[in-house]
Amino acid sequence: MASGDPSTRSSTFTGTHIEPIDVDEGKDHPEAPEVFIGGDGDEELGAFSAPPVGDGGKGEQLREVLSERHVNILHDGGPGGAILAYVLTGTIIWSVIASLGEMTALMPVKSPITEFTTRYVDSAVGFAAGWMYWFAYCCVFAAQITASSSLMAFNYDKIIVWKFGADLSPVLWIFIFLIYMTATNLLPVRIYGEYEYFCGCIKMVTITGLILLMVIITNGSSSLPHGEKIGDKYWSGPWAGFFARSISRSAFGHPYTFSGDKGRLLGIWSAMTNAIFSYIGMDIVAATAAENKNQGNSESIKMATRKISLRIILLYFFAIMTASFAVAYDDSHLLADNHGLKSGASSPFMIAIFNAGIPVMPHLLNTFFIFSSSSAGINALYVASRTLHALAVSGRVFGGPIARRLKITKFGVPMVAVFTSASFGLLAFMSTKAKPTKVLQGLISNSSVSMMLVYMVISLAYTFFYRE
Structure with a gap:
């Protein structure tokens, strides 16, 4: 929402009734968000500014596309296990987002995760939830920088190699993506919103195209260089092709392999952990509902929250399902560390396209992965900085001078908050001294666990909300 918008309004709670407060009166109201003036005189009202989520569809963009970092789920869980992981996780996340959307529809506040948990659970819980939410998106931001820089060194069996990317130091690529993602977040909010809408449209169209391409490759086509029909070959056998037969992990420097029922359970659990990371970001739909121009119609906000979440879950479901038919779950290329492969080459989409012999497409697909990762990083930094x-603004930052600086905005952008959150991107430099996949997995695990705790708190808040 652009600062200085005359339609800008805030709200306070009186039971379940919302009393609107005019901006001009807000400064004297004891519960009204403070208004701070930036260096250019722009005003920022409330605790969370976001691009509008209205008829234009902003906020409907996919936060992430199933690239190689997440569809290694296919290797851990097997084809059926990967689908099961996405369905189970998607059901849980959809329920949480629907709950958050319903609360926000009735009380469209800024920073709903913090405010609702404070109001309906406890102020200490709201405090913790807000900081965990911020930390989770900071980790997502660092993970996307790591992924984007790693994707520049594209290498598929030394047959397809991005020499220009591999020759340059990964430190340089990390620095470039860190600057690019941070600079984009310094754009005025309206411009940023249009940029995110454009990126979302590209992602939606591309992943839909990939789903159709996987169907064509699976069924075979004479137009493809290697057009033999795959069919259900990778799903054949009673349970043999449904779940992964075993899963390997290392702890304290020792490798461990689990097979049988224990291996299948661990594979599903591992797949679900990674699937959670793919779904992080759907909460933004509810978080920006306070900026919806139709916020007076609570039903429209509730339905929009549920429909958008359902669309994303269905796209992920069809993407991983079609990919599981096109690529064997035990294909060695699915592991990024095998054969000296770099990120990008381990995507099942990439493997299927390469095996089908489609020229040029691997280069375009890896370019899309870079675009997707960098866009997701920009979005993560946006959420982290606004959080x-x-x-x-809500007084949950200790230190008077620090809190005061974090409140200041310019052109509607909390620049100090942006730079503070962007400092977490420096964690990406750890990948220059270790395997990028290990650093990436660590960041994914941290953000996933943090968001699961936040989702648990949201569900608890909704339980108390529903009782009132």
Whole structure:
């Protein structure tokens, strides 16, 4: 939402009734969000500013596309296990987002995760939830920088190699993506919103095209260089092709392999953990509902929240399902560390396209992966910075001078909060001294666990909300 918008309004709670407060009166109201003036005189009202989510569809963009980092789920869980992981996780996440959307529809506040948990659970829980939410998106931001820089060194069996990417130091690529993602978040909010809408449209169209391409490759086509029909070959056998037969992990420097029922359970659990990371970001739909121009119609906000989440879950479901038919779950290329492969080559989409012999397409697909990762990183930094700004405005940041600086905005952008959150991107430099996949997995695990705790708190808040 652009600062200075005359339609900008805030709200306070009186039971389940919302009393609107005019901006001009807000400064004297004891519960009204403070208004801070940036260096250029722009105003930022409330604790969370976001691109509008209205008829234009902003906020409907996919936060992430199933690239190689997430569809290694296929290797861990097997074809059926991967689908099961996405369905189970998607059901849980959809329920949480629907609950958050219903609360936000009735009480469209800024920073709903912090405010609702504070109001319906406990102020200490709201405090913790807000900071965990911020931390989770900071980790997502660092993970996307790591992924984007790693994707530049594209290498598929030394047959397809991005020499220009591999020759340059990964430190340089990390620095470039860190600057690019941070600079984009310094754009005025309206411009940023249009940029995100454009990126979302590209992602939606591309992943739909990939789903159709996987169907064509699976069924075979004479137009493909290697057009033999795959069919259900990778799903054949009673349970043999449904779940992974075993899963290997290392702990304290020792490798462990689990097979049988224990291996299948661990594979599903591992797949679900990674699937959670793919779904992080759907909460933004509810978080930006306070900026919806139709916020007076609570039903429209509730339905929009549920429909958008359902669309994303269905796209992920069809993407992983079609990919599981096109690529064997035990294909060695699915593991990024095998054969000296770099990120990008381990995507099942990439493997299927390469095996089908489609020229040029691997280069385009890896370019799309880079675009997707960088776009997701930009979005993560946006949420992290606005969350930090919200915590400062609501008095949940200790230190008077620090909190005061975090509240200040310019052109509607909390620049100090952006730079503070962007500092987490420096974690990506750890990948220059270790395998990028290990650093990436660590960041994914941290963000996934943090968001699961936040989702648990949201569900608890909704339970108390529903009782009132």
